[in-house]
Amino acid sequence: MITVTNTKLRQFDQVIEIIEKNNNDKTRLIAILQQVQEVYRFLPPQVLTYIATALNMPVAEVYGVATFYAHFSLEAKGKYVIKVCDGTACHVKGSSKLLDTLRKKLKLSEQKHTSDDMLFTIEAVSCLGACGLAPVMVINEQVYGEINAKRCDEVLQNLINEENKVESAL
């Protein structure tokens, strides 16, 4: 049973707003899910149920769409989402080594994507279209091109240092 707390009710406010902005239109389901995911950073199950009810469609259908597209995540993601491009150009220029380096450093694996402190999520993604700069990784919106293990390490260390600074300041 889902216990509805005040915070959760407030959170649903945003979902209602998003659905209304999309005119309660079933055909805009993908846009609705995208906007909802922007708020929550993932799609919690109770929100999917809520959306289905609001749009008057079976939950299974909403779930079907949410699980079909790679962009939608039913699990919470970290604060920094690191996307390593595994398109052809990046692949032939060593993106898998880059992934290994990152996973090793953050103690993650092919199965475990998000670090326990909820700071980092690593994803291998299909082509980001910056093939001229292969191999490429993107952290949140920032694109890093022609990246090697050493630079990758630096970038990561900087983020970790930044986080530690914030934490010690608190």
Place this chain on the structure above:
Amino acid sequence: METLTKIDLQQVKESFNKAASRVHKRVVICAGTGCIANGALKVYEAFEKAVKEAGMDIFVELELDRHDDHKTIHLTGSGCQGFCAKGPLVNILPEETMYTKVKVEDVQEIVERSLLNDEVIERLLYVNPVDGTKSKGQTEIPFYKRQTRLVLGECGHVDPQSIHEYIAHNGYMAAEKAFLKMTPEEICNTMLESGLRGRGGGGFPAGRKWLLTLNQPGEKKYVICNGDEGDPGAFMDRSLMEGNPHRVLEGMMIAARAIGADEGYVYVRLEYPLAVQRMRRAIEDAMDAGVLGDDIFGSGHSMHIQVMEGAGAFVCGEETALMASIEGKRGMPNPKPPFPAQKGLFEKPTVINNVETLAAVPLIIRNGPSWFNVYGTERSKGTKTFALTGHVANTGLIEVPFGTTLREIVYNIGGGVTNDDGTVSGQVFKAVQIGGPSGGCLTEEDLDMPLDYDNLIAKGAMVGSGGLVVMNQQSCMVQIARFFMNFTQSESCGKCVPCREGTKQMLSLLDDIIEGRATDETFSLLEEVGNVVKKASLCGLGKTAPSPVLSTIVKFKKEYLQHIHDKKCATNNCKALSDISIDPEKCTGCTVCARKCPVGAISGDRKQVHVIDPEICTKCGVCNTVCKFDAIIGFN
């Protein structure tokens, strides 16, 4: 019907050109995804600051009604200029000087010397890696000089966010002509005559598609621009949408006029946030300017366009799947017929074209079909953009006429094949993968074949959307085949059995080969399953999924057999097949590897060279990870 805001294109053009002629210098900074990743936006900000400090007036948008003679600088970001390997790129007009790899620290000097004093800064010019000569601007650089940039024409020169500049380059004049002076049949026939074929891969003649849709009954029709460029290794459509979004819109408007549609969608994949943003801005600007919307050019016709962001599914590049996605459903393909021309989006007749196809349309309408079809070969007319990447010196976006040879592209435009360390070498070419997960490999013997739709199909490859990945001798072709198989397998939507199960089986057979479990039967089975998937799958994605495997089987049979019979990978890319040993020169006898080896295959005394027993070794790679001296040989 009275128009609210009827735009006079000629007048906008004249006032823009007049304003542009008063500008002292124009600085165009490439702001494509590639250059932004290399810091182009910071360079842009630095220019803004430095120019102001130098006491000159700076404009990011030309004021069309300004009439003084003060020294002004027009600073703009452009779309992708194509030469991604050398970014950030800065062009200075009217001299057309191009500076490469510009950093924030260089900006002050550029302002002082090149903007105020017309000097050229030698050290920032492009240096030809072959002979060390410096080139002043794009017209002198082989990478640009040997291309024919029609569709990409203004891309990289104009400000993609300025509708006025687009109009100054004769923009929207083709749409005006189409809406006011041409009948739908005339437009379709012009397209037929031009010979323009779909640039998304299939190569279906655009004019025929339009004519089919025009002749369908019904009031409501749609135009869709397919910008779901999912092929790994391709970024032509991204560059066009980022670099010249108005041209794409104009192409859609003409298509709408040709078939009688009043609504359109631009479907852009979500991995391209900048393209989404620029297309949305272009639509807004076009609506505000009165070019798009109701009663276009006073013709009584209307056209509304919206952008739809994808959600990360490769199969949505397939037209019927893409339409399902716009309708808010799982992006799964449907059998054809009915074709989209008959029953498309929301069951209405729909024209769906690729970005590049639509971007070519305004040029054809404006200049006439015979201007376009002088380029290309007998059955493949015009030019094609390619994303040139991989082991090649000049990576980037190029455009050449159909019929250009691979040799010209790889060696003359691309500047030659590179080793893994980036140095150019004449001996290391192995293959070019063209057409992505639907395409195949071309080798040395194909270097002089004129590239066009039909020649490529005959070779088991395809134009696809135009990703062209160059590979050097250090690439393992079985691994490349596996890479694409893994891609299509994970992107298979699961609707039809041959694709869903077949790709899975093919992938596992390929794994057997690269992990040393394969026999001759594996090889023949791989080919057999491949042919079944090719014949029996529902959509284009499935039908072409085996191509990378089937084409490498033909071209690199020896390499496959070496993996299968000798259990060897000549390029040392297949971990399980490599001979692992310890380099006696590098080993310090620190004993770490011996202690970490999970199966106890490594022996040796402290401070003595260690050895690996190949009988026990499982090639897990732990020793390679823990060795601090790079002494383990055999892992690439």
